[in-house]
Amino acid sequence: MFTSDYRKEGESVLESYVKQSGKERITGAYLTQVAYGIFVKEYPMTRFIRQRLEYAWENHWPVNRICRLALLMDISKEKHMKTRHRKIAEEILEECARDQLVFGFFRRLPAELLGLWQLDDKTFVECHAHPEAKVTLRYALDAGLGGEREYKSEPLKEMYEGIFTKTFTLFYGETLHYYFHIERNGEVRETVERTVTMKKIEGIPGSKYQLLNQLLSARRLGKKHEVEKGLRKGTGKMNETRDLIIGIDFGKKYSQICYYDRKAEEARSLPVKVGSSLYETPTCLCRRTDTDQEEYCIGLEAEYFAREKGGFLLEDLYAVSMSREKVHVAGEDREPWEILGLFLRGMLKFPGVMEVEKNIKSLTVTMETMDSIQVENLQKAAEFLGLSEDQFSLLDYEESFYYYVLTQKVETWNRSVGWYSFSKDKVVFRKLVMSSGTRPVFVRLENPVEAKLRQPAQERDEDFYKFVKETLGTDLYSSIQINGEGFDQEWAVKSVKLLCYQKRKVFFGNNLFAAGACGAGAEKLINKRLKGYRYLGSSLVLKDVGMEMRVMGAPAYYPLLEAGNNWYESRACCQLILDNTEELVFVVGTMGETEKKRMGMLLTGLPKRPNKTTRLLLKLQYISRKECRITVKDLGFGEMFPSSGKKWEEIVQW
Numbered sequence: 001m002f003t004s005d006y007r008k009e010g011e012s013v014l015e016s017y018v019k020q021s022g023k024e025r026i027t028g029a030y031l032t033q034v035a036y037g038i039f040v041k042e043y044p045m046t047r048f049i050r051q052r053l054e055y056a057w058e059n060h061w062p063v064n065r066i067c068r069l070a071l072l073m074d075i076s077k078e079k080h081m082k083t084r085h086r087k088i089a090e091e092i093l094e095e096c097a098r099d100q101l102v103f104g105f106f107r108r109l110p111a112e113l114l115g116l117w118q119l120d121d122k123t124f125v126e127c128h129a130h131p132e133a134k135v136t137l138r139y140a141l142d143a144g145l146g147g148e149r150e151y152k153s154e155p156l157k158e159m160y161e162g163i164f165t166k167t168f169t170l171f172y173g174e175t176l177h178y179y180f181h182i183e184r185n186g187e188v189r190e191t192v193e194r195t196v197t198m199k200k201i202e203g204i205p206g207s208k209y210q211l212l213n214q215l216l217s218a219r220r221l222g223k224k225h226e227v228e229k230g231l232r233k234g235t236g237k238m239n240e241t242r243d244l245i246i247g248i249d250f251g252k253k254y255s256q257i258c259y260y261d262r263k264a265e266e267a268r269s270l271p272v273k274v275g276s277s278l279y280e281t282p283t284c285l286c287r288r289t290d291t292d293q294e295e296y297c298i299g300l301e302a303e304y305f306a307r308e309k310g311g312f313l314l315e316d317l318y319a320v321s322m323s324r325e326k327v328h329v330a331g332e333d334r335e336p337w338e339i340l341g342l343f344l345r346g347m348l349k350f351p352g353v354m355e356v357e358k359n360i361k362s363l364t365v366t367m368e369t370m371d372s373i374q375v376e377n378l379q380k381a382a383e384f385l386g387l388s389e390d391q392f393s394l395l396d397y398e399e400s401f402y403y404y405v406l407t408q409k410v411e412t413w414n415r416s417v418g419w420y421s422f423s424k425d426k427v428v429f430r431k432l433v434m435s436s437g438t439r440p441v442f443v444r445l446e447n448p449v450e451a452k453l454r455q456p457a458q459e460r461d462e463d464f465y466k467f468v469k470e471t472l473g474t475d476l477y478s479s480i481q482i483n484g485e486g487f488d489q490e491w492a493v494k495s496v497k498l499l500c501y502q503k504r505k506v507f508f509g510n511n512l513f514a515a516g517a518c519g520a521g522a523e524k525l526i527n528k529r530l531k532g533y534r535y536l537g538s539s540l541v542l543k544d545v546g547m548e549m550r551v552m553g554a555p556a557y558y559p560l561l562e563a564g565n566n567w568y569e570s571r572a573c574c575q576l577i578l579d580n581t582e583e584l585v586f587v588v589g590t591m592g593e594t595e596k597k598r599m600g601m602l603l604t605g606l607p608k609r610p611n612k613t614t615r616l617l618l619k620l621q622y623i624s625r626k627e628c629r630i631t632v633k634d635l636g637f638g639e640m641f642p643s644s645g646k647k648w649e650e651i652v653q654w
């Protein structure tokens with residue numbers, strides 16, 4: 001039996017209990033109770049409680065989230081944060097960002113730490129009230145330009161047990177005026193009005209936010225020279241956006257976007273709503289009808305304009321991607337690849353991309369699985385945006401997972417990696433394994449294993465615990481990766497403890513596909529650290545295809561398609577002149593084997609012309625892992641022999 005009454009003498013009892021090797025469950029329950037008092041009721045934290053909270057964190061105790069929040073709040077008070085405490089803060093802050101939790105004490109954390117989740121430019125306001133209260137924020141922003149203040153109202157979301165928070169982005173010289181309107185049980189009260197003025201040049205050193213604040217400060221002080229210098233510097237900063245490496249997770253219901261941070265050398269998730277930690281946006285598109293212009297918007301904005309302004313909403317874009325049929329939009333028919341192009345353009349607005357073809361160095365789109373129609377539509381969508389073949393690539397979720405894992409710290413993947421993917425009523429397990437003693441090192445995902453999960457929390461925990469025990473066994477794992485909306489640490493008490501057995505590193509997040517796609521682009525263009533590794537995925541082409549020709553008068557083997565690439569990126573195009581033949585002969589080899597075979601394609605009905613006066617256009621395009629479409633077109637031979645218009649096409653399995 002526990003009491004909500006906080007008594008200081010209880011700590012001495014706990015200390016004695018811990019010294020006598022007391023049970024983890026009892027100690028954890030007491031820590032939860034004390035942490036609640038510290039975080040919600042603002043009780044002081046003693047040195048002993050701080051030590052026990054750190055111990056619980058470092059040893060992966062399945063304690064309540066309130067323990068982690070209380071620990072982070074206390075760490076935020078440190079003027080000179082230790083490396084060990086910074087690591088703890090970073091991981092807890094990541095959990096908060098993932099679950100869209102922000103609190104007023106965040107303002108005490110270092111800007112460099114907040115910047116990892118795009119929070120370094122935020123000002124936090126917070127209200128403590130009863131958990132059943134309805135809290136409305138009333139505020140006005142004053143940019144120092146004079147004029148009457150215009151107050152706005154916004155209902156606040158409860159972050160935790162009566163704590164209500166809102167974030168703002170304030171620039172140098174701006175003042176925020178605000179107070180809270182609180183309603184409960186028919187009673188209404190209002191807090192006193194407070195003001196926050198941005199008087200310091202905030203932001204991570206060298207960031208665009210800091211640069212803008214420096215410019216505003218210089219302008220207010222009349223330092224024209226500094227302003228002009230800053231603008232030149234800022235232009236250089238903005239030019240960095242011309243080399244963006246972007247990864248987009250195109251999901252059935254929700255989509256995400258990441259960009260590659262060259263300084264930190266890692267993928268960063270981008271929020272899909274200004275001033276929030278929301279990273280998933282609905283996969284939908286809206287044609288606005290409240291304007292004379294042809295305007296489209298996506299995600300949350302699309303849902304708003306459809307609901308409030310009568311816009312035309314397209315919700316199932318995943319189904320659109322799988323079709324060649326035109327889509328009816330607000331009285332017009334649009335190609336499916338146009339719809340996808342408009343959606344991708346909307347996603348690219350989150351990192352501030354206006355001119356796609358100029359700003360994008362690499363865009364990688366990832367999906368759960370892909371068929372030939374989806375590949376065709378997405379490749380045409382990229383062309384619609386002005387992206388070349390070199391700027392655009394596709395990945396399925398499995399390969400995105402490979403890139404996500406192998407672009408992390410080596411100690412998290414130098415042995416096997418476990419992957420649990422959750423949905424509402426089931427969990428799927430895959431094991432990422434690597435060959436030993438081979439060059440290159442072959443990396444593959446083993447066949448998936450799944451289990452049903454019951455809904456009641458305790459039964460769900462029992463089901464997952466049993467599944468973890470069956471799938472992990474006694475094998476050694478560097479890390480365990482978890483994703484999916486069906487997982488929550490609040491119910492996974494027993495199973496999380498098992499996952500963390502033998503100090504296994506366990507990570508949970510729903511951005512791994514977007515981050516993996518982004519990491520793939522960075523790996524191919526910049527890092528090139530995985531040259532000694534080859535991923536053997538279900539989309540991989542295993543055949544080398546080429547032709548024996550005369551090149552510059554000398555006999556040579558001319559490669560067309562290379563094994564080891566994904567089928568949806570395996571295509572080739574060339575022109576050739578026939579030499580006493582009506583047949584094209586392809587030389588086909590299998591990856592890892594020395595023997596090659598020859599396969600012919602007869603060009604029936606080829607026009608009769610003198611030798612070496614028939615020029616052909618040859619295209620090869622894989623439409624699945626094993627099927628390749630060969631297209632041949634007669635180009636003629638200048639004015640001497642005009643093109644016959646003849647075309648030959650075959651779908652082959654090498």
